[in-house]
Amino acid sequence: xxxxxxxxxxxxxxxxxxxxxxxxxxxxxxxxxxxxxxxxxxxxxxxxxxxxxxxxxxxxxxxxxxxxxxxxxxxxxxxxxxxxxxxxxxxxxxxxxxxxxxxxxxxxxxxxx
Amino acid sequence: xxxxxxxxxxxxxxxxxxxxxxxxxxxxxxxxxxxxxxxxxxxxxxxxxxxxxxxxxxxxxxxxxxxxxxxxxxxxxxxxxxxxxxxxxxxxxxxxxxxxxxxxxxxxxxxxxxxx
Numbered sequence: 001x002x003x004x005x006x007x008x009x010x011x012x013x014x015x016x017x018x019x020x021x022x023x024x025x026x027x028x029x030x031x032x033x034x035x036x037x038x039x040x041x042x043x044x045x046x047x048x049x050x051x052x053x054x055x056x057x058x059x060x061x062x063x064x065x066x067x068x069x070x071x072x073x074x075x076x077x078x079x080x081x082x083x084x085x086x087x088x089x090x091x092x093x094x095x096x097x098x099x100x101x102x103x104x105x106x107x108x109x110x111x112x113x
Numbered sequence: 114x115x116x117x118x119x120x121x122x123x124x125x126x127x128x129x130x131x132x133x134x135x136x137x138x139x140x141x142x143x144x145x146x147x148x149x150x151x152x153x154x155x156x157x158x159x160x161x162x163x164x165x166x167x168x169x170x171x172x173x174x175x176x177x178x179x180x181x182x183x184x185x186x187x188x189x190x191x192x193x194x195x196x197x198x199x200x201x202x203x204x205x206x207x208x209x210x211x212x213x214x215x216x217x218x219x220x221x222x223x224x225x226x227x228x229x
Binding site: 099 | 122147155156212219220221223
């Protein structure tokens with residue numbers, strides 16, 4: 001079956017530091033890959049997605065590239081801000097995200113001034 | 114953007130009572146909604162798929178009689194935890210895909226259930 005593995009947190013960074021949150025997956029076929037973000041007290045929000053190999057998803061300064069050869073979808077940001085503090089979930093879907101999503105455990109990011 | 118409202122955000126109940134959680138799509142219609150359960154430091158685990166006008170589809174290992182799902186309209190799905198026990202304490206999250214928005218799934222803020 002499908003599975004997603006994320007690095008455990010919390011990840012603690014100073015403002016303007018470089019961020020990487022690792023995500024690898026196991027799936028049959030060619031899934032779509034997603035990063036969701038959950039700010040305190042809010043629901044999960046789609047941050048970015050990629051639907052095929054070598055696609056790069058990007059949003060709000062965050063990027064992730066769909067690497068089929070390494071089955072990875074690592075999240076990166078060049079300069080984090082305090083407002084980026086949240087929990088980040090990597091997820092995959094077999095049908096573009098319409099139906100069920102398989103999530104990683106989530107990685108908490110804490111950014112200090 | 115589209116919003117999914119989940120209510121209540123936190124509920125405490127006595128063992129043996131039933132608790133209803135509501136999930137509403139506020140500005141789009143959702144023929145399908147999903148209910149997840151999240152344990153501390155764990156992934157969101159899909160419990161069931163709620164289908165408007167028909168029976169819900171439950172994942173393996175989820176008790177249908179314990180977790181009653183009703184999707185009576187295109188904007189509302191409810192999850193009722195019946196005869197709740199302490200082991201049902203968890204964080205429950207709903208989501209709904211918006212077909213008009215390239216199938217992006219929108220999530221509720223979640224409901225924390227504590228059963229005493």
